[in-house]
Amino acid sequence: MVMQKRLDYGFNGYQVPSVPRASRSPRGRGTVRKKPESNQIQAFDILASVAGNLLQKNQSSILDNASSAKDPRTFSGINIKENKQENQLGSLKEEQFEPGTCSEVVSGSVPSLQEKHENQRVTSDSSLHGNHLEGQGQNELERDDERVKLQNTNEKIIRIKNRSDGSIEQGQKASKDCSAENHAEKPSPEGHCRRNLDSLPNGFGSRKLVNRDDDENFVQCTQLNSKNKISSDPPPDTLKVKDASPFVKDENNSGDNSVLENSERMYPFKKRKFYYQTSSSTSDSWSHCQGTVDSSYTRVNGTNHGAGATMHVKLSIKSFKVPELFIDIPETATIGSLKRTVMEAVTAILGDELHVGILLQGKKVRDDSKTLIQTGISQDDKHHRLGFMLEPRHNRISSSYNEEPCFLTTNSRQKLSRQSTSLMLQQGTYNVSRERSTVKIENCAEGDHNAVSSLGDTSANNNNMSKCRALVTVPAINMDALAVVPYRRKSGNSDFGQRRIRRPFSVLEVEALVQAVEKLGTGRWRDVKQRAFDNAKHRTYVDLKDKWKTLVHTARISPQQRRGEPVPQELLDRVLAAHAYWSQQQCKHQLKSM
DNA sequence: ATTAGGG
DNA sequence: CCCTAAT
Known part of the structure; x- marks a missing residue:
């Protein structure tokens, strides 16, 4: 070195x-x-x-x-x-x-x-x-x-x-579930990676948060088939949408990635x-x-x-x-x-x-x-x-x-x-x-x-x-x-059951999560993880599941009771909508299997 | 390894 | 976030 x-x-x-x-x-x-x-x-x-x-x-x-x-x-x-x-x-x-x-x-x-x-x-x-x-x-x-x-x-x-270097990495992985095939390429004025995500057929671009756990914690989005990609992209995966959810929206919203750095x-x-x-x-x-x-x-x-x-x-x-x-x-x-x-x-x-x-x-x-x-x-x-x-x-x-x-x-x-x-x-x-x-x-x-x-x-x-x-x-x-207390220290082991440091979800992360759940549903956290947080090593599917849980809760309580970085109401609304939708789907499936 | 929930 | 039971 x-x-x-x-x-x-x-x-x-x-x-x-x-x-x-x-x-x-x-x-x-x-x-x-x-x-x-x-x-x-x-x-x-x-x-x-x-x-x-x-x-x-x-x-x-x-x-x-x-x-x-x-x-x-x-x-x-x-x-x-x-x-x-x-x-x-x-x-x-x-x-x-x-x-x-x-x-x-x-x-x-x-x-x-x-x-x-x-x-x-x-x-x-x-x-x-x-x-x-x-x-x-x-x-x-x-x-x-x-x-x-x-x-x-x-x-x-x-x-x-x-x-x-702290440089930003451009994620390029495409989730398998994501349909990135036909996509109208929308010019993105800002040139930010997230821009074109929404032009995908199902309305859910394969947005992904690329978060290098070990560096600046930059949370980035990676979209497929975007001409704005900074780095050379591999051929976009052309997969079919497995789960077409009714949540199709266009997002012209997008924050500046720079905001991510320190948020x-x-x-x-x-x-x-x-x-x-x-x-x-x-x-x-x-x-x-x-x-x-x-x-x-x-x-x-x-x-x-x-x-x-x-x-x-x-x-x-x-x-x-x-x-x-x-x-x-x-x-x-x-x-x-x-x-x-x-x-x-x-x-x-x-x-x-x-x-x-x-x-x-x-x-x-x-x-x-x-x-x-x-x-x-x-x-x-x-x-x-x-x-x-x-x-x-x-x-x-x-x-x-x-x-x-x-x-x-x-x-x-x-x-x-x-x-x-x-x-x-x-x-x-x-x-x-x-x-x-x-x-x-x-x-x-x-x-x-x-x-x-x-x-x-x-x-x-x-x-x-x-x-x-x-x-x-x-x-x-x-x-x-x-000795009386559960003491988990194992000699020679650096990671002995230490509670992980708290890492509040940023709005962008929430957005990515919401989007993924809208598409995949609430019972496939592993997929959600892969789809939207594949590069965010510190976000496990359990974390995502938990976050969704709290998001639903957050969306239900009054804004005054919410804490932490405020999540846009729009997102919370989507959370509720998605939650309701998938809950219903879940019920249907259960009934079907009975 | 994942999912689902309670804590 | 953690912990666990159940898959």
């Missing part, structure tokens, strides 16, 4: 927008599994949880641990208002997150994250030492809220693959507002952001609490600073790749491996049972600096001496043990430390870059992986506890 010059980018923190809205509570399900998705929301969930706990506890004891409240990274605006009506978790709501209403500085320090890209493919390994047993954690975050429990996972794997990638951020700045993510911008963010305030106000009366403090977190971020990426990487990489890094660090720490006047407040009042957080407490910090979730059990945010200095084993926040990624190494200086955990075995760079698609180098694992092994003490 050609050695490439790499560019190093250092983001001194990533500002995370305020909580957009109350996040959904996870479906309480069995095992404690991590939920990589909605990482950002999760982070806030944690905060919400903390807020709730802060409001509930009634005992006290503080363990001081001088923390650098002056750390440049430690900032976030938080509003604390008194509220007699709101309760606990419920008090942390989106509506309350408004800029300009703070008056006291709140700091939130976060660990630094380091990502490394080696020849476009790097594996970052890290294991989390979260508690798996709900009863075992004295962690303030692991108390009553199940959501918190879900955060406690030992590991997390995120795959990041980058192509060196998915940056989606989480696109939907959120930055209170301080919304400009590009350039270094300068970040610096600016940094300074601004640092001046966030927290206010504690309200009337005095009478004896016996329970007062409520309202917390409003304007923004939360994310750990320092370092990106090491080849010059040849595309912007999209960079964006995605950063996104991945942020997402990863905001995942389950973080927990919230509470700082008061620079000291860490560890006792969850202490009340706000006892702790000194009250309305008339304008000089107290309440701080929230995101820090790596490490094994609390085995680290009786930890808690000191700045300690990771070298790469000794012990450090590694404590460094429980690093993530195991297929490509890209994320090392999260609380140290500002970049403390790197050598890539697995003595900087075995091969291991790192070959984890992409092949499962080779398992040996190296083993080494990796060995280095970041969960402390024995923790293993015992974990």
